[in-house]
Amino acid sequence: MANVTLLMTRPRVAAERFIQALPATLKHRVSVCYSPLLEILPVNAEIDLTRVKGVIFTSVNGVSSTLGLTQPCGLVAYCVGKATADAASQAGWSAKMMGETARELIDTMLASRAVGPLLHLSGQHVRGDIAGELTNAGCLVRRLVVYDQKLLELTESAQVLIHEGGRIIAPMFSARTARHFFEQCPQDARLHVIALSPAVAKPLPNMPNLTVTLCNRPDTDNMKREVENVLNLLCRVESAGGAQ
Incomplete structure (x- = not known):
């Protein structure tokens, strides 16, 4: 199974509420890094x-x-x-x-x-x-x-995670947060971003190792589904790579 981390940049209470609402089978497949970018x-x-x-x-x-x-x-x-x-x-x-x-x-x-x-x-x-x-x-x-x-900086643990190049899924819920997030990321960061809406996706930069998934509807249920979809895709890619 892929070693995948969910990088949560929402305010801590909202981020924890989102993680708690994920299906138990999904939560067991990922680690979570909390790095609120808003207070x-x-x-x-x-x-x-x-x-x-x-x-x-x-x-x-x-x-x-x-x-x-x-x-x-x-x-x-x-x-x-x-x-x-x-x-x-x-x-x-x-x-x-x-x-x-x-x-x-x-x-x-x-x-x-x-x-x-x-x-x-x-x-x-x-x-x-x-x-x-x-x-x-x-x-x-x-x-x-x-x-x-109030905008906050990425935590040290989040910065280390990004620089190590691990498999990261980063749900983005606002355009302001997304813009601030990528102002702190290196150009070669390996990230799988899920944008809540086209407005959230608009400020995302063109980076070589960035993949972007857009929610069908701007709501939490759709965000949860896309997290699972991206996670399944990462696991299939890893399994295919390991079989070669």
Whole structure:
């Protein structure tokens, strides 16, 4: 069996949640190296819900960063992704999953004629302008930053792993993380990257030993399936090589 390492660059809690959700048969076939490239830092935010009819969450981090800062009071929370909707529901919001991407959320909210004013409780760094697009389309939305995403360097163990040239599968969940990751990688790094979406794959460089797999859908279930697919491929390649 191939000696394969899953290199997890998500914030530690999210990375551990992803690994725990993998099938047991898959977890036993890989080792895991945690090297978070983002640290989630709450910011001083005053959340006033007195004049809004609901909120928007685009990540679990948005939900967790508001805990203790406000009371949901039965308000609807429009969410990107099942994990975000589940977290919002557990926090007391009337959660509605509106799609797996910000684009899907916008289109679904407009199609369902969502009514504002709404509050987008977001991170400092976002892709696109949800509040601006919805407001321009007639649904008033204001964005409020409730957490920051501080970039971190690769850990020493991750750097050693990359430089040793072992078999590495690196799931990438955001374009910003992917860009930051490859700024720290040597050009000859041997990597098998799985990008959550075309947007995540866009900043990936052209490197001789880099292979890129794109998820069919930008969700955790598809990422897990692609991890298993890439792992099976690596094992077949190794077995074929050993038989020659």
